Amino acid sequence: MADTLMLSGDTTLSIHALYCNHHRWLQSWLNRRLGNAFDAADLAQDTFVRILVSGRTPEAEQSRAHLTKIAKGLVIDLHRRRVLEAAYLQALAHLPSAVSLSEEERALVLEDLLRVDAALHALTPKAREAFLLSQLDGLTYSEIAQRMGVSFGSVRKYMLRAAQALQSIDWT
Structure with missing residues (x-):
């Protein structure tokens, strides 16, 4: 059964007002940063979807700051996704033609890479670096500890956190 989003009438009105009052401004702000009207439109919509899904609207005086914070995160996610996709496509270009993947297989592998990237990005910088x-x-825990200037036990903790993050990925 599909999940449904239940909002109170007041929440619906405040999201509607937020959208009407700030959508054009947010899309322009994103367009200036991205230099691409299509990406700006997509991220503006995604910003409001995030607010809609959370069910929490900011106070009127905090509207633009709140929208900007969400949009900045989406811009970072978009950039990371594109960098990862470019690296993946470059790696695929170096494969022999006998190993080439179909478009569907490429899309599925890219989705998996994005899930792994998101899980690693959620780790602390030290845990991500150790992993x-x-x-x-291919460094051992001892080599990682020495390179990072931390204890062997810390490296074990970082690796456990990374393993837990990767194990929690929803592969469906």
């Missing part, structure tokens, strides 16, 4: 040093550079 990447282990998985990408």
Whole structure:
């Protein structure tokens, strides 16, 4: 059964007022930062969807600050997603043609990469660094501890947090 969003009449009115009063401004603000009207329109809509889903609207005097904060996060997510996608496509370009993937397979792998990226991004910087040093550079926990200037036990904790974050990914 699909989840439904239940909002009170007051919440619906305040979201409507927020949208009417600030949508055009937010889209212009995003367009200036992104230089792309299509991305700006998408992220403006996504900003209001986030507010709608949360069910919490800011006070009138905090509206633009609140919208800006959400939109900045979405801009960062968009940039990270595009950097990851570009790196993935570049890696695919170096594969022999016998190993090439269909468009559907590429899209599925990219979705999985984005899920892993989001899980790693949610970690503390030290936990993320320890995990990447282990998985990408092949360093042992002792080598990671020495490079990062932390104890062996800290590295174990960082790796446990990374494993938990990756295990909690919803792969459906």
